[in-house]
Every structure is written in C-alpha cells, then in structure tokens.
Amino acid sequence: MTDRATFIGRVRDRIADRGKTSVDIPSDWMPTIEDPVARFELEVTAVGGTFHAATPASAGSVLAGILADLDGPSVVVTREEAVPATVPDAITATGAELLWWPEAGRERTATITVGVTAAEWAVAETGTVLISSAPPGGRAPSLLTQVHVAFVSVDRLLPTVADLFRRIAEMPTRPSNLVLVTGPSKTADIENVLVRGVHGPGDLHVVLVGPD
Amino acid sequence: MSSTSPYDYSGTFRERSRVSVEAPAMRSAIAVAVDNQAVGREAGYTSLVDHQGLREVAARIRDHNLSHLDRHLERLTETWEAAGGEVFFASDAAEACGYVLDLAKRSEVRTAVKSKSMVTEEIGLNRAFEDAGIEPIETDLGQYIVQMAGEPPSHIVAPSIHKSQEDVTELFSRIAGTRLPNDAVALTRFARDRLRERFLTAEMGVSGVNLAVADEGTLTLVTNEGNGRMCVSMPRVHVAIMGMERVVWDFDQLAVILNLLARSNTGQKLSQYTSLVHGPRRAGEADGPEETHLVILDNGRSNILGTRYQEALRCIRCGACLNVCPVFRQAGGHAYDPVYSGPIGAVITPLLKNTQQAHELPHASTLCGACTEVCPVKIPLHDLLLYLRQDHAHEAAPLERMSYRLWSRAWATPRRFAWFRRGAALIGSVTRGRPVRRLPLPLMNRWTKGRALPPFPRKSKTER
Amino acid sequence: MGPRSAGEEDELDKVTLFPTCLVSLLFPDAARAARRVLERAGVAVEMAEDAVCCGQPAWNSGHVEEARRVAEGAVHALADGGDVVLCSGSCTTMVSHYWPELFEGTDDQQLATEVAERAHEFSSFVVDEVGVERLGPLRAVAPSAAVYHDSCHMLRGLGIKDAPRRLLAAIEGLEVRELGAQERCCGFGGTFSIRYPELSSVMADEKVDDIIGHEAAEVIGSDSGCLMQICGRAQARGVNLPGRYIAEVVAAAIDAGG
Numbered sequence: 002m003t004d005r006a007t008f009i010g011r012v013r014d015r016i017a018d019r020g021k022t023s024v025d026i027p028s029d030w031m032p033t034i035e036d037p038v039a040r041f042e043l044e045v046t047a048v049g050g051t052f053h054a055a056t057p058a059s060a061g062s063v064l065a066g067i068l069a070d071l072d073g074p075s076v077v078v079t080r081e082e083a084v085p086a087t088v089p090d091a092i093t094a095t096g097a098e099l100l101w102w103p104e105a106g107r108e109r110t111a112t113i114t115v116g117v118t119a120a121e122w123a124v125a126e127t128g129t130v131l132i133s134s135a136p137p138g139g140r141a142p143s144l145l146t147q148v149h150v151a152f153v154s155v156d157r158l159l160p161t162v163a164d165l166f167r168r169i170a171e172m173p174t175r176p177s178n179l180v181l182v183t184g185p186s187k188t189a190d191i192e193n194v195l196v197r198g199v200h201g202p203g204d205l206h207v208v209l210v211g212p213d
Numbered sequence: 214m215s216s217t218s219p220y221d222y223s224g225t226f227r228e229r230s231r232v233s234v235e236a237p238a239m240r241s242a243i244a245v246a247v248d249n250q251a252v253g254r255e256a257g258y259t260s261l262v263d264h265q266g267l268r269e270v271a272a273r274i275r276d277h278n279l280s281h282l283d284r285h286l287e288r289l290t291e292t293w294e295a296a297g298g299e300v301f302f303a304s305d306a307a308e309a310c311g312y313v314l315d316l317a318k319r320s321e322v323r324t325a326v327k328s329k330s331m332v333t334e335e336i337g338l339n340r341a342f343e344d345a346g347i348e349p350i351e352t353d354l355g356q357y358i359v360q361m362a363g364e365p366p367s368h369i370v371a372p373s374i375h376k377s378q379e380d381v382t383e384l385f386s387r388i389a390g391t392r393l394p395n396d397a398v399a400l401t402r403f404a405r406d407r408l409r410e411r412f413l414t415a416e417m418g419v420s421g422v423n424l425a426v427a428d429e430g431t432l433t434l435v436t437n438e439g440n441g442r443m444c445v446s447m448p449r450v451h452v453a454i455m456g457m458e459r460v461v462w463d464f465d466q467l468a469v470i471l472n473l474l475a476r477s478n479t480g481q482k483l484s485q486y487t488s489l490v491h492g493p494r495r496a497g498e499a500d501g502p503e504e505t506h507l508v509i510l511d512n513g514r515s516n517i518l519g520t521r522y523q524e525a526l527r528c529i530r531c532g533a534c535l536n537v538c539p540v541f542r543q544a545g546g547h548a549y550d551p552v553y554s555g556p557i558g559a560v561i562t563p564l565l566k567n568t569q570q571a572h573e574l575p576h577a578s579t580l581c582g583a584c585t586e587v588c589p590v591k592i593p594l595h596d597l598l599l600y601l602r603q604d605h606a607h608e609a610a611p612l613e614r615m616s617y618r619l620w621s622r623a624w625a626t627p628r629r630f631a632w633f634r635r636g637a638a639l640i641g642s643v644t645r646g647r648p649v650r651r652l653p654l655p656l657m658n659r660w661t662k663g664r665a666l667p668p669f670p671r672k673s674k675t676e677r
Numbered sequence: 678m679g680p681r682s683a684g685e686e687d688e689l690d691k692v693t694l695f696p697t698c699l700v701s702l703l704f705p706d707a708a709r710a711a712r713r714v715l716e717r718a719g720v721a722v723e724m725a726e727d728a729v730c731c732g733q734p735a736w737n738s739g740h741v742e743e744a745r746r747v748a749e750g751a752v753h754a755l756a757d758g759g760d761v762v763l764c765s766g767s768c769t770t771m772v773s774h775y776w777p778e779l780f781e782g783t784d785d786q787q788l789a790t791e792v793a794e795r796a797h798e799f800s801s802f803v804v805d806e807v808g809v810e811r812l813g814p815l816r817a818v819a820p821s822a823a824v825y826h827d828s829c830h831m832l833r834g835l836g837i838k839d840a841p842r843r844l845l846a847a848i849e850g851l852e853v854r855e856l857g858a859q860e861r862c863c864g865f866g867g868t869f870s871i872r873y874p875e876l877s878s879v880m881a882d883e884k885v886d887d888i889i890g891h892e893a894a895e896v897i898g899s900d901s902g903c904l905m906q907i908c909g910r911a912q913a914r915g916v917n918l919p920g921r922y923i924a925e926v927v928a929a930a931i932d933a934g935g
Contacts, residue, residue, distance in 0.1 A: 005290065008302040008511065012457070013283040015518035024277040026270055026465055032262050048485075103499030107447070111413060127482045139499040140446040144439060162472060162483065166464040169489070170429070177296070177495050177505075178446065181487040186439040190355035190371060192378040193246050194397035199354055199405055200412075201439020201486065227873055234875045539862040543879045577873065579866025579880075580737060581829035602739030609738075617735050621743035624698065625750050630729040637702050648912050659871045663878030664909030670705050 034160040037125035041158060041209065044128030048184030049197060050205040056213045060152065061091025064117065067150060067206055068095050074114035077105045077146065080137040083119030084152050085210060092117075102142045116146035116202070120153035120182075122168055123209070126161040127183055130207055131169075134178035143182065149202040151182070155211040222570060226548055226577040233545030239375055240543055246374045247536040253480025254533060254587075260482060261472065271473055272591035274466045275527035278458070279518065285427040285460045286509065292430030296492030298505045305512050306336035312508055313338060313419070313452055314345050320450050320504075322347055322416040326408075328434070328441040329353035329372065330421025331530065332454050332510060334365065334552045335565075338419070349419075350411050352440035354404055361388060367546030368535055368554065375545055408440070418444035418502065422455035424470060424529065425507075426489075428463045432507065434488040435474060445490055451502040453490070457509050458526040470529060473589035477531040513565040522597055525560050527590040534584035534594060540577060549574060556584035556594045563601055572608060575601035641669030690807070691721040693758045695751070697765040698730040700922075704901045707922035711764050711799050714927045718803065718811035725761070728754035733771040736779060737867050745779055752780070752789045760806070761796045764922065766831025766899045767867075769798040774834060798831060800899055800923050804840040809847045814934035815927065817850035823926075824893040825853050826884070826907065828900035829862050841899055841923055848930040853897075856887045865906035881910035888918060896920040 034040050038054075045052040055063045068074050075098040078089060092099045100113065110116070118138055120130035130151045132143045143149045159165050162181075169179065186201030197203040222229070233239055258264040278285055290300045303309035317325065325342060327333065327349055339360075342349040351360040355373035359366050361384055366372030373381075382395040385403050393399060423435040432453050434441045445451050461467050475481040494501030517526055535541050535555030546554035550562045550571065559574040575598040584594040606614075623629050640649070649666035652658065660666065692715060696708035712722045732748030735741075751772075755761050763769045773796045780789035803809065825845060831837050845853050864870065864880025884907050888896055896918060898904045904920040911918035 003302055003304040003308060005300070005302045008304065008509075009283050009286055011511070011515050012286065012518065015515050016280055016282060019280055019519060019523070022273065022276045022280045024270070024273040024466075026274070026469060030262060030267055030270065030469065032260070048481075107500055108413065111409065129483060134494070134498055134501055136497045136499065140442070141500050144442050144446065163465070163468045166468040170464040175491050177491050177493060177498060177501050179489040179491070180442060181483060182485070183483045183487075184485050186437070187485055188354045188401065188438050190358065190373050191381050191397040191400055192242065193249055194378070196397050196401040199401055199438035199440070200352065200408065200443055227875070230873070230876055234879055240879070539864065539880055540876060543876050576869075579829065579862050579864065579869045581862035581866070582833035583829070583860070583862065586833055599737070599739070602737070603741055604739070606739035606741070614740070617738065617740045617743045621735060621746040624730050624747045627727045627729055627750070627754075630698070630701075634702060648909075650913070656871055659874050660909075662874040663913055664881070664906065665912035666909060667703060667905055670703060
C-alpha cells in the first residue's frame with residue numbers, strides 16, 4: 002500500500018527538472034452578452050427547455066399552466082426562497098397532489114411527476130440554471146421526477162459561465178452538491194437519435210421571475 | 214453480466230481493424246456519428262469569442278497544472294478532506310481495486326451503479342467486482358448497451374457508437390424477454406425503467422472525475438443523461454476514481470476548460486449536467502451520500518511526467534481527436550486497445566502499457582495532423598506519435614530494419630539512385646505506359662492489393 | 678522565354694528545383710512541367726540532379742539514422758544556391774520543419790537548417806514569391822471541372838491552402854470544386870499505405886466517392902503520393918479518374934494560353 006507522501010514524492014521527483022509554468026487567464030475571454038434576458042430565453046429554448054417569464058404574483062398560474070398539459074400529475078415542492086409564495090396554492094387549486102420536500106422522501110419522489118425547485122443562479126450565455134442541494138433544497142426533486150420546474154429570480158441572472166464560477170467561488174459555504182443544469186436529460190447513444198429523459202427529467206421548465 | 218470481451222486484442226492492428234473494414238454498415242454508422250459531432254463542434258466554436266486563443270489559454274492552464282501537480286494534489290487532499298471526503302492514493306490498478314473492494318466489503322455492497330468512466334475500465338474494476346460477488350451496473354446508456362452485449366466500449370465518449378438501433382433492439386428484447394419496438398425512444402425508456410430501481414437500491418455509486426478543482430475540494434462530473442447525478446447522489450457510498458493528472462487549480466481555470474470540453478465533443482456549450490461534488494451530504498441536507506471517497510490513480514502516469522510526452526497528460530478526454538481521425542472512422546475503436554482508442558489512445562497506451570500491441574498503435578496513423586489541429590488543449594498528438602515510432606524503431610521486425618538500412622544506403626547517392634530510375638524505366642517500357650494492376654514484388658504487392666500503380670515512365674532522363 | 682511586359686526590369690531569379698524521389702522515379706513529367714512554369718515566369722531553373730530524397734519515408738517510420746543518411750546527400754546537394762523549390766508538399770514539410778530536428782547535434786546541423794529556411798513548395802513559390810501574373814494568359818485546354826486535393830502535410834504542416842487555389846483560379850475555363858470533406862486524409866500516409874493496405878484503400882474510397890460525387894473530371898494535387906493513392910484506387914475500382922500534379926495543369930494552360 003503506497004502512502005500519500007511516497008505517492009506525491011514520486012510526482013515531485015518526476016517534474017523537478019522541468020520549469021514551473023504560470024498562467025494568466027485574460028480577463029476578456031468571455032463573450033459580451035447584450036441582452037441577458039433575451040439571450041437566456043433563446044438558450045433555454047435551444048437546449049430543449051421551456052422558458053417562462055413571471056412575476057411573484059403570476060408564478061402560480063404559470064405553474065398551473067404547465068400542470069394543465071400533464072395527465073393527473075403529482076408535484077413535489079421545495080421550500081426554497083426563490084419558489085414564489087403563490088405556487089403551492091396554485092398547485093392544489095388544479096387538483097394535483099402536492100407533496101413537500103424533504104418530507105416526501107426519496108422513494109416517493111421517484112414516483113412523482115413534477116419537481117419544483119429554485120435555482121441559485123442562472124446563466125444567459127448557455128441557458129443554465131444552478132441547482133443546489135443546500136437545505137431546504139435537495140437533490141431528488143430536480144433529478145428523480147419526469148418534469149423539473151426551476152424558479153429563478155431575474156436578479157440572479159448572470160451573463161456568462163465564467164461569471165457563474167466566480168459567484169460559486171465566492172459562496173461562503175458550499176453545499177455538497179451543485180449542478181449546472183442546461184436543458185433536459187438526453188442521449189444520442191442509439192444511432193445518434195436524440196432522446197430526452199434518459200435518467201433525469203425529460204422536461205425542463207425554467208421560470209424567470211421578475212418584479213411585479 | 215460478464216465484462217469479458219469477445220474481441221481478441223492479441224493480434225495486430227491490421228487484423229483487429231478487419232472487422233470494421235469488412236463491415237461497411239458499421240463504418241457508416243461510425244461515420245455518421247462522428248460527422249454529426251464534427252458539425253456540432255464547428256458550430257459550437259463559433260460561439261466563442263476567440264477559439265484559437267482560448268485553446269492556447271487552456272493548454273497553458275493544463276501545463277501549469279502538470280508542472281505543479283504535486284502541489285495541486287496536496288491541496289486537493291486538504292480541501293477534499295475538509296469537506297468531509299476521504300482520499301486514497303493508488304499507485305496502480307491493483308491498489309485502486311483493492312481499496313474499492315475493501316470499502317465495498319465494509320459497506321456490505323451487493324450492487325454498485327457506475328457512471329461511465331474510462332479509468333474504471335483501465336483498472337478492470339468491473340471484473341474485480343464480479344470476482345468478489347458484487348454486481349457492477351453500467352448506467353450510461355451507451356455503456357449499459359455494451360455491458361449487456363459483453364463488449365468493451367469503442368469510443369471514449371460514445372461507447373456504443375458501433376451499434377445500430379437494430380442491434381440494440383435485439384439486445385434489449387432478449388433482456389426484456391419480449392419483442393421491443395425498434396424505436397430509440399422506447400428502447401431508452403426500457404433502459405430508464407430498468408435502471409431506475411437499481412439506482413435507488415444500490416449501496417455504492419462509482420464515478421470518474423472529469424476535473425478536480427484543487428483549491429476548492431470539488432470534483433466536476435460532466436454528463437448528459439442524469440445517471441452521473443444518480444450515481445453520486447442516490448447510494449449511501451460514493452467512490453470517485455480519478456487519473457492523477459485530471460486536476461485544475463481553481464474555478465476560473467475550470468471555467469475555461471469547461472467552455473471547450475463540451476464544444477469539442479459535440480458542439481454543445483455545456484453538457485446537460487455539470488455536477489460539482491463537494492464531499493458527502495452536509496448536516497441538514499436531506500439526501501446525498503453519507504461517505505464520499507476519492508481514489509487518485511497513478512498506474513503509469515508518473516512515468517509520463519518529465520518526458521517529452523508530458524503534454525499528453527493535458528488531455529481532458531473530450532473525444533474530438535477520435536471524431537476527426539480518418540483512421541479511427543474506418544478501423545473502429547476496438548482495433549486499438551480495450552480502454553483508450555483513437556489518436557490519444559495511440560499515444561498513451563504505449564506509455565502506460567509495455568506490450569507489443571501497444572507499441573504498434575503509433576503506426577496506425579497517417580500522421581495527417583487533424584487530431585493536433587482539433588485538440589482543445591493543443592496536444593501535439595501527431596508529433597508524439599512520431600516520437601513513439603522513434604522510441605520503438607529498434608523493435609521493428611528484422612526484415613523491416615534491414616530494408617530501411619539497405620534503402621538508406623541505396624538512396625544515399627545519386628549514382629545508386631540512378632539504378633532505380635533505370636529500373637522504373639524498364640518496367641515502363643515493359644508495361645508500355647499502362648497502369649500496372651499487379652506487381653508481384655515485395656512491398657509493391659501490398660500496394661496493388663487495393664490500388665493500381667500509375668503508368669511507369671518510359672524515359673529515364675529529364676528533358677532539357 | 679516568358680511574356681514580360683515591355684520595359685519591365687529583368688528579374689532573373691534563380692532557383693534550384695528539387696523534384697524529390699517519387700517524382701524522379703515515377704512522375705518525371707511533373708518536374709519538367711514545374712521547370713516550364715518557372716521559366717515562363719522568367720525564373721532561371723537549375724535541376725538539383727544530385728539531390729535524391731529528403732529522408733521522409735524512414736523519418737516517418739521512426740528510423741532516424743537511416744533518414745539522416747539519405748537526407749545528408751540532399752543537404753549537401755542543395756548547399757549552394759538560393760531558393761529551393763520542391764515538387765512535393767510533404768517533402769517541403771520534411772525539409773523545412775523536420776530537417777533541423779533530424780540533423781540536431783550533427784556536423785550538418787547548421788547547413789541543414791540553412792537549407793530548410795530557403796525551401797519552398799512549388800505552388801506557394803509561384804504565387805507568393807514570383808507572382809501568377811508573370812505567367813501570362815492561362816487557359817484550360819477544354820473547359821472542365823476538377824477537384825484540388827490538399828495533402829495533409831502541406832495543409833497542416835505548411836499551412837498552405839490558398840496558393841494552389843489562386844494558381845488554378847488564374848486558368849480560364851477551369852472550375853475547381855471543393856469537396857464535401859475537403860481536408861480529410863486520402864489514406865496514403867507514406868508507409869501507412871503499405872502497412873495497412875485495407876484501411877488505406879477504404880480511406881481512399883471515401884475520397885474517390887467524394888470526388889465522383891462532385892462530378893470532377895480529374896483530381897489535381899501537389900503531392901504525387903496522394904495522387905497515386907487516389908487515382909490508383911479509382912483505377913482498381915474501374916473508375917476513370919485521372920490526376921495531375923499542379924505544375925502539369927499550369928504548364929498545359931500556358932501552352933493553350935497562347
């Protein structure tokens with residue numbers, strides 16, 4: 002069994018004779034995003050997600066609209082702040098079954114149609130939303146369901162991926178799991194045919210929430 | 214399900230590639246897949262401000278990581294352990310498998326769900342699991358397909374690229390015990406349902422690591438299907454196995470590399486899911502693994518450090534070189550090595566493995582340079598292939614070495630070369646300016662296997 | 678001699694023409710044509726009779742000493758003089774990129790490096806150093822469509838893509854079509870074509886099919902090895918696809934240009 006000092010010592014010996022290189026990342030390598038909201042909508046759609054704009058007041062009816070297209074859906078919701086207050090009532094008003102995370106638990110969540118979560122940040126350049134495992138969020142609601150609805154506040158919309166990583170680096174504490182979600186789950190492993198919803202949700206709805 | 218391969222890797226590249234060469238349908242499937250990825254890749258690059266400039270930055274980042282690798286690994290250990298993770302340093306495949314099996318035993322693991330990882334193929338982890346009575350389950354759709362078919366993967370990023378939809382329908386129907394529709398959506402749904410239950414009941418999840426972020430104690434996993442997220446989130450124990458060179462220093466460097474990684478593979482700006490794993494579930498988190506283990510693997514990589522091949526360790530396993538290689542598209546992934554194929558495979562396999570098969574791989578290339586041109590971290594792949602040929606020239610068959618020696622003497626002077634010109638003119642006068650279809654001379658008959666020779670010239674002197 | 682405008686100063690550039698081994702052996706017309714084109718432009722051409730081979734076949738197979746032994750002869754044969762023009766893109770890459778490395782640490786290092794610096798591929802020399810206009814009117818013998826094949830070493834090793842196209846574009850009546858997979862290797866790769874004949878042949882098939890698909894009457898190239906590969910494969914398949922070295926096309930266009 003090799004101990005770590007020996008392992009790293011070997012690495013050190015092997016690179017000892019080579020010069021140490023440094024690297025300067027130019028500050029301007031990212032693209033400039035002219036109209037982040039418009040670009041975000043474009044990218045979410047391009048990666049196969051569905052974009053919605055809402056206010057805290059209209060968020061509930063946006064979700065009700067999503068549920069209306071589904072057949073007898075059940076919904077699990079997290080208590081994250083960015084999920085607007087109008088959402089839970091709007092769900093029950095449609096007659097859909099509403100469960101809360103984490104009470105629903107993992108096994109139950111695997112049978113639920115729709116997972117509603119917040120996103121910590123969003124990225125205009127790529128249509129990405131950042132999903133966090135920090136409480137009151139979790140991993141299962143955005144992963145085990147067939148449909149994932151992510152609510153993100155417009156003041157959390159960043160221009161580029163590079164900007165997002167700067168914010169992540171600045172987080173005072175980081176959860177055990179962060180996922181950059183860019184569109185629904187997909188594969189082309191069978192003869193290059195694009196199929197959605199392999200293991201993760203096959204439908205992704207991103208709701209950008211602006212002021213009333 | 215056994216992971217032993219029906220493919221025979223003991224022969225020559227020429228023999229192994231015959232399967233693909235003689236199967237136009239298979240070659241066509243590979244060509245369609247890699248060409249689609251090429252189109253996507255070109256389109257993806259247009260969304261970068263300065264693609265070539267970014268490649269240069271990425272190359273320098275990776276060189277920086279390698280030239281400070283000891284410090285990066287030390288820092289990674291500190292930050293990963295501070296996040297509650299555990300680290301194990303494995304010198305070779307046996308140590309790596311040993312650690313994982315010990316852990317599996319302690320944790321009473323019966324099944325382990327796996328997210329696609331070439332490194333786990335490299336150490337033969339599936340075989341080790343099976344020998345210990347543990348069932349490894351590949352969950353990446355392409356990987357699941359080849360596991361069920363009992364074959365090794367044929368492409369770094371698209372393991373089942375060689376299988377047609379009909380192949381998969383046959384395979385899945387056999388597993389299902391009933392005839393499934395010949396439809397990609399139905400087949401995918403079958404795999405999804407089949408694997409869902411395994412995700413929720415497996416005691417261990419195994420993944421690779423695309424890039425570790427040393428200063429942040431974070432493992433980056435780049436996937437598209439969601440199975441990666443499942444493997445690192447659902448089971449109680451998560452083990453991540455990482456080639457020791459796969460580390461960057463901070464998130465700024467990660468951002469640059471990620472911007473090139475998905476684009477270089479399929480042209481997407483980012484893959485569907487980029488997971489940032491930072492230790493086991495924290496206090497207050499409702500789900501996630503209770504233990505996370507990082508196995509850092511050497512297995513010959515330290516031998517590459519400090520040599521003229523060190524640049525090969527910049528590799529981020531994007532698969533672009535495979536997609537662009539004119540030989541790969543005809544020979545297929547299985548002609549190379551069970552683990553790494555294509556140009557990068559032809560470079561690192563002989564550096565990691567000391568076998569005759571491995572040493573031949575650098576010759577299975579026309580040195581066209583397309584790989585070097587496309588590599589997002591600017592590995593000079595075609596030059597490395599050339600150097601490898603130099604390193605192993607002394608192992609060439611005696612007949613070959615003698616031929617080159619004789620040839621070099623024969624062509625060293627214009628007077629001796631003139632005899633060859635006269636010979637060519639003689640053939641020319643015999644064949645009277647017609648193309649030569651068959652010429653039973655050594656080497657020439659290899660040429661005429663598939664091609665005619667041009668008409669030989671009839672004059673031996675140049676006109677003035 | 679060539680058509681120079683009245684009153685233009687006589688710039689009698691002088692070059693050494695290095696046919697390269699494959700051309701000397703099998704395609705001497707290519708070298709004759711290159712000479713004709715250069716002389717037409719007012720360049721004095723001396724044939725490098727004593728230069729045999731740049732050493733590429735052995736170099737590419739990793740046999741360094743043998744490559745050096747062969748290349749030594751060429752280094753010395755080209756020692757005196759100015760610009761060297763080669764009738765092969767891949768040989769030009771060998772000379773200009775790899776000779777310094779091949780001769781590193783030997784007595785010939787300085788000489789080889791110096792020769793390397795004045796080595797030029799034929800079409801890029803004509804276009805960039807001499808100027809296409811010095812060739813006078815160029816006309817295709819009959820209007821036709823052709824394909825130009827980029828050899829990998831010239832394309833990626835030397836970075837030359839435009840020059841041969843500009844040269845051919847000056848020929849009236851010649852249409853040059855771009856292939857679907859223009860930059861993909863034809864499968865020659867020197868000794869690769871002998872080591873892996875089946876793979877090499879199916880690689881050539883894709884190229885031949887691409888050319889046929891574009892209904893080109895011939896393939897034009899700057900590397901005789903590639904032409905041999907593509908046309909040889911076509912021939913074996915019973916497909917009529919002639920090929921010519923670029924200088925031959927230009928020389929014929931000079932004659933037809935009047």
